[in-house]
């Protein structure tokens with residue numbers, strides 16, 4: 484197990500699994516390093532997060548301006564007047580998303596995995612941060628599992644917002660995406676039915692089966708199947724991908740299977756233990772390194 488090295492990380496390093504608060508690590512990484520960033524942040528952790536200072540400019544009226552356009556503070560103020568908890572949540576996410584934008588390659592893509600409670604607020608905020616033209620898709624991941632509410636339509640989907648750094652020049656290769664079966668294959672030619680169809684922005688995919696082989700034991704683990712599609716479409720072999728709310732490391736598992744390189748960060752020692760098991764073969768072979776910051780070394 485190697486000692487800390489992420490403060491001088493370069494793209495020629497092995498894959499990395501880092502145990503730390505992502506906001507301690509992200510500022511150490513060089514600009515434009517990742518073709519794709521996927522994050523699945525926790526929602527409503529109940530903690531009021533400390534506010535971080537942001538490197539954004541102020542307009543003549545003193546209002547902070549987003550990456551693209553004006554009026555960032557006004558928009559954020561209006562949103563928080565609808566939902567106080569969003570303000571805390573956004574104060575936590577915002578400085579991390581500012582780094583995500585910086586760390587994306589000029590033709591890179593961000594996938595932000597959320598659910599119905601926060602997605603609409605986040606869409607408005609990302610439009611301001613990335614620019615509305617940079618919005619590529621809202622992917623609906625639909626699953627069918629768990630209890631069904633009788634007092635409203637049972638919510639059985641997550642929302643994944645997709646933003647590109649530059650809407651005029653971004654990488655997207657649908658030819659590489661795993662195809663899926665037609666709903667009515669009998670209506671297609673046998674060749675088309677055998678080839679399957681390109682997924683749309685609505686992805687029907689089971690959750691990680693509680694008894695299946697993919698299960699790691701991490702409560703919020705996402706299925707590799709949905710991450711594979713993102714990696715296939717938005718990166719090429721040899722590219723680096725980043726997940727700084729990595730949990731069980733599903734993005735790394737998808738990346739590894741497709742010959743991409745990965746940097747995964749999580750502050751929870753249990754997550755890093757699970758990733759250490761998940762990537763044990765490649766840690767053993769030296770393709771993946773576990774990195775522990777100074778403050779955790781004493782615990783080791």
Ligand SMILES: C[S@@+](CC[C@H](N)C(=O)[O-])C[C@H]1O[C@@H](n2cnc3c(N)ncnc32)[C@H](O)[C@@H]1O
Pocket residue numbers: 503504505506523524525701703704705706727728729730731732733734748749750751754
């Ligand atoms: C919803 S889970 C991610 C699950 C992951 N997508 C997977 O497939 O396993 C969110 C993760 O963010 C981590 N986390 C929360 N705050 C963090 C922070 N400030 N820095 C690093 N990780 C953080 C949590 O420990 C948790 O593992």
